[in-house]
Amino acid sequence: MDSSIDLPALFTRIAAGGKDASFALKDLYDAYARRLLGLMRSKGFSLEEAEEIVQESFLKLYQAGSSLESVDSPKAYLYRIVHNASTDYLRRKKRSSAEIGTEPAELAEAVDANVPDSGSYDGFVDCFEAAFGSFEEDAPDRAYVVRLAIIEGMSGQELADAIGRSYGAAREFLSQTRKKFQQLLESMCGDYLSEGAR
């Protein structure tokens, strides 16, 4: 992605409408499409599914028109649209993305049958990646905010905006996410953690 991209300026141009709005949409797509497609792929969507979700997201943003002028955090807004589009996509596919309230113990139990014991891994890194993959499968929304925090370096407020929650609710959600992942990690990769990886 072009790090020099001025996202607020692009939003302003799209909000203004006219021919320049199309040019701004093109610039926005060029700047973010690859990253968003990669993000959706990481969430487990096929490339074709990711393309559909990302297309829909950009189109919705464009269609928002003048309302974009009042957006405080364009980056969070963009990722929120993508998140909602992916959720809608899953709903349309009648696939459940619900994960809130799933306990780490349940997660570990659910993946236990598919995860070989730690001895079969090359090491902590592989085990860690498998753990996060399991976490993502069972708690996609939680994994999504972790990805946003890492990929975009979002602040707590930006993450709250990106998932459509109040700051306090998002903070609690993130704290729970952290705890749940750590518990799952301990249940799957405890041997490595006890060897000093922690």
Place this chain on the structure above:
Amino acid sequence: MGTESEERDGFDDWLDELGGKGGGKDKIAGQLREVVQRQQQRNEADIDELRLRRGRDRLLAEAEKFGSASKTISTPPFLAIAASVAIVFTAGLFGYQTMFSGSGSDYELILSYGDLERPRGSINTLTVDVDVPESVGRLAAERLTLAQLPFELRTGDEDSVRLAVTARDEISINALIAAVDGLDMLPDGPGYYVIVLE
């Protein structure tokens, strides 16, 4: 467990670590960051330039279609009324049935476009005002009568009528949607729908 203040600081530190702005003290966050970044890079690398360009061309074509449709709803004199309300839809562009899901008195609204500030919300009441050519409005009124749905038909200017109807439960909301949906199939369509959430 620490104090609230200590927990908040720890939380912020965790976010900083995820975002690459920490000091590398949290090994788990650091490992998580490595895993997510590696996955993201791998998934982005899978997407070739040609595919991106095709996606961009498709998007811009869709945006252009939307731009043309928007122009058609900007000309009627009753737009001044519509402008004061949150959302404007043009019949024929929108699948109304896909907008609502849920049961009982709790409906989830999923707008395809227009209300990106509130992509979802729980509503108990749906009000639809329709500004349409008089002949279309009277046909819609007939449908609403058949559906036993209370409505108000007010005369607009000599070319249009304003139809106001409020639905408050699942059956009546569905009847309302069914009544306004398909107006685009009528000879004098399309109509102009203003949907207000309460």
